Amino acid sequence: MTNSAELFSQARDAAAQLKNWADVSNVLFDQENGLLARAYPDVEDRKAFMQSEDYKAIRQIVSDALDRSGVIQGSAPEKSGKFVVRVPKSLHGALEQEANREGVSLNQLVVTKLAIKLGQVRESPKAEFAMIAQAYLESRDGYSTDRVIADPELDKRFLHRCRELGAVGTDYEINWKLMSARKNSYLKDMPKTRKYTPRRIDDFEYASEIALAHVCRVFARQYPEGISLDRIICDPVIAAEFDKFADAISPGFLPLEYRWAAFGVRKAAGRYKKQAAKAKLPTFDRLGVTKSIKASKIPAKSGIYIFRNEDDSIFIGETEDLRNRIERHFECSESQGIPDWVYHQQKSPLELGIVVFESAKSTMRKISELRAISEFSPLLNYMTSAA
Numbered sequence: 001m002t003n004s005a006e007l008f009s010q011a012r013d014a015a016a017q018l019k020n021w022a023d024v025s026n027v028l029f030d031q032e033n034g035l036l037a038r039a040y041p042d043v044e045d046r047k048a049f050m051q052s053e054d055y056k057a058i059r060q061i062v063s064d065a066l067d068r069s070g071v072i073q074g075s076a077p078e079k080s081g082k083f084v085v086r087v088p089k090s091l092h093g094a095l096e097q098e099a100n101r102e103g104v105s106l107n108q109l110v111v112t113k114l115a116i117k118l119g120q121v122r123e124s125p126k127a128e129f130a131m132i133a134q135a136y137l138e139s140r141d142g143y144s145t146d147r148v149i150a151d152p153e154l155d156k157r158f159l160h161r162c163r164e165l166g167a168v169g170t171d172y173e174i175n176w177k178l179m180s181a182r183k184n185s186y187l188k189d190m191p192k193t194r195k196y197t198p199r200r201i202d203d204f205e206y207a208s209e210i211a212l213a214h215v216c217r218v219f220a221r222q223y224p225e226g227i228s229l230d231r232i233i234c235d236p237v238i239a240a241e242f243d244k245f246a247d248a249i250s251p252g253f254l255p256l257e258y259r260w261a262a263f264g265v266r267k268a269a270g271r272y273k274k275q276a277a278k279a280k281l282p283t284f285d286r287l288g289v290t291k292s293i294k295a296s297k298i299p300a301k302s303g304i305y306i307f308r309n310e311d312d313s314i315f316i317g318e319t320e321d322l323r324n325r326i327e328r329h330f331e332c333s334e335s336q337g338i339p340d341w342v343y344h345q346q347k348s349p350l351e352l353g354i355v356v357f358e359s360a361k362s363t364m365r366k367i368s369e370l371r372a373i374s375e376f377s378p379l380l381n382y383m384t385s386a387a
Contacts, residue, residue, distance in 0.1 A: 318368070
């Protein structure tokens with residue numbers, strides 16, 4: 001194993017002979033033939049060295065080269081404009097598939113991927129950004145950052161690739177860096193992403209919202225300042241708890257589907273907030289105590305509904321089929337509407353109220369639901385419980 005002083009000397013000598021920072025970076029950090037890989041062939045040794053002050057000094061060599069040659073001017077050798085990159089067969093195949101989907105050549109696709117603004121990479125507050133961006137590109141299967149993080153299989157692939165490239169940190173920390181990169185527009189120059197829409201979302205979206213509110217309460221001691229949806233989805237441990245709660249309320253769906261529905265709940269609240277503030281407050285028809293209600297008597301029509309007792313509003317939802325939705329609520333709660341483990345009914349029994357919409361579109365139902373949530377502040381609606 002080369003000692004750190006010798007490695008620094010080799011790095012400095014190499015940088016002195018090269019004209020641009022891209023070549024310096026390749027000589028130092030190439031995964032197979034770079035000075036760092038040859039000096040520390042063991043991945044764990046390499047990770048340990050990357051936490052040292054000596055590693056920071058070597059990184060400074062690249063920064064100095066970048067300052068000398070400029071970000072764009074020094075980003076590629078002044079040669080033919082061609083270079084060969086060795087990639088795994090699986091990645092080659094994935095790139096070809098993505099190029100076909102986008103209707104471009106493989107060369108055009110790769111050039112576009114390389115167009116992430118290098119200035120943004122350098123300005124990123126986290127040195128691992130370049131590794132994380134590369135890992136995301138190689139593992140995303142054409143999907144957005146939120147989709148990758150929310151999908152247990154894609155996220156596992158992404159995290160594994162991050163660590164192969166040298167990124168360090170917990171699963172949560174690496175996921176958070178990827179999400180922050182998207183929010184700070186560091187990834188805006190990447191190719192557009194594929195759209196994802198869950199199946200039968202009306203059958204479980206309400207379960208995702210109740211599960212979110214429940215997670216916030218379960219982790220209240222650990223996070224007294226409150227816990228965000230992004231934190232829940234980025235942390236595989238907390239996300240797994242969320243999945244468990246959602247599945248207990250509306251079983252039979254994938255973790256990705258529950259998590260994606262949760263993103264949808266938040267997105268709708270932001271999208272329709274202004275319209276909801278101006279909307280007329282809906283008047284619920286009170287059907288009585290839930291234990292005495294036969295779901296088969298409820299209209300199989302779209303509408304909104306509320307579970308409440310004498311003291312509190314508990315949950316408000318909207319659905320394309322009131323009968324089906326209430327039946328699902330009853331199935332997981334012994335006909336109470338809300339399971340005891342979510343809301344223990346000590347004071348008074350739950351009552352159900354509904355508003356039937358004869359022809360309203362889903363947008364209008366959502367606006368009416370949000371107006372009612374704003375007015376009654378139910379305990380188990382995520383946007384009120386998280387406020």
